[in-house]
Amino acid sequence: MPHDGHDHGSELTETELRVRALESLLIEKGYVDPATLDELVETYETKVGPRNGARVVAKAWTDPEFKAWLLEDATAAIASLGYTGRQGEDMVVLENTPTVHNLVVCTLCSCYPWPVLGLPPTWYKAAPYRARAVSQPRAVLKEFGVELSKDIEVRVWDSTAETRYLVLPIKPAGTDGWSEERLADIITRDSMIGTGIVGTHS
């Protein structure tokens, strides 16, 4: 996406026209069904998103058995909450600790765990993050307002395969006794990518 302040307006118009032409052509050919297209859009706009991942994390924070299962077999543990399928077929959960911080990127395209986080944000798909997350992770984290001391090891996970990574952030202090629902409300999308830290004020 352009960051330089102008919109490439004419180019977008051309893209719009090309998409419109292709969609009507594919419908006319009978390759795609308009109702199917609407259903696909609605699914990712309204049903699948980072609230799913927040539920996974909140459960891990309050249920030690579930957390152990999640770290051992993330795909099965996450499926037990109903989140399965496309772009999350083989899940791995990475636990942040006081000494290790995990950060997820896909330098080659934009692989991202759709069933638990929905579709990726623009910055995750764009060149600046994909280029620098692997070589300058601490500088990248600073751009997200996260400053880590040198004692904390930064592990960057480049999603080159069909395994999909979800970060299990650190449960913030002062949340003992909170319900899963209340915890889920403070868990941000970025904290599950590794570009954020969970605080008690979301």
Place this chain on the structure above:
Amino acid sequence: MNGAHDLGGGHGHGPIAPDPNEPVFHDEWERRCFAITLAMGFTGQWNIDQARFARESMRPGRYLETSYYQHWLHGLEVLLLERNLVTQSEVETGKAKEPPQKLSRTLRAEEVAPALKKGGSARRNRVGEGRFKTGDIVITKNINPVSHTRLPRYVRGRRGRIDRVHGVFVFPDSNAATSDEKPQWLYAVRFEGQELWGTEAEPNSCTIVDLWDDYLEPA
């Protein structure tokens, strides 16, 4: 291929600039582009690695100047044309001139939810034990194929350590080229920051990359 998509370690792309109030889609054309790409993917006319390769084939200058869904649009047009599902003049006019090809399957609206829930795992049955185990030191090959690969340039010819063994998975290089799945062991390989970035490496950092057996040699 050594295309513009292989971004790891690049400089000069500017700030990351996250937008905290970003919508799922920015415009109607993004919605439609996303949906036609997914719906056509379900027809089984190509696999995911072929779809990625089609997006990577964009001219590098253009790839860097365009957005994610513009990459998708380019990829979809390439795949449709390659398989003679549409013609160039049909793409330009948006009107069918040739009769459609018979597709073995299309996705109906009521099939969307179950199909997405089911997905399509690239995991395959294990065949024996893998060549490497956790803790082994490996060296990545220095390969530069013009075809699809998931071995990024910044980890070619580098020394790493097996961090975990994922199991057996479809091999993207052959799956993209000839639909040959060539299932093989997949490993998460850890590279220390200094190994990849030398004196410019940030302190106490590493990168872990998922790599297939064919990319690796014992150290």
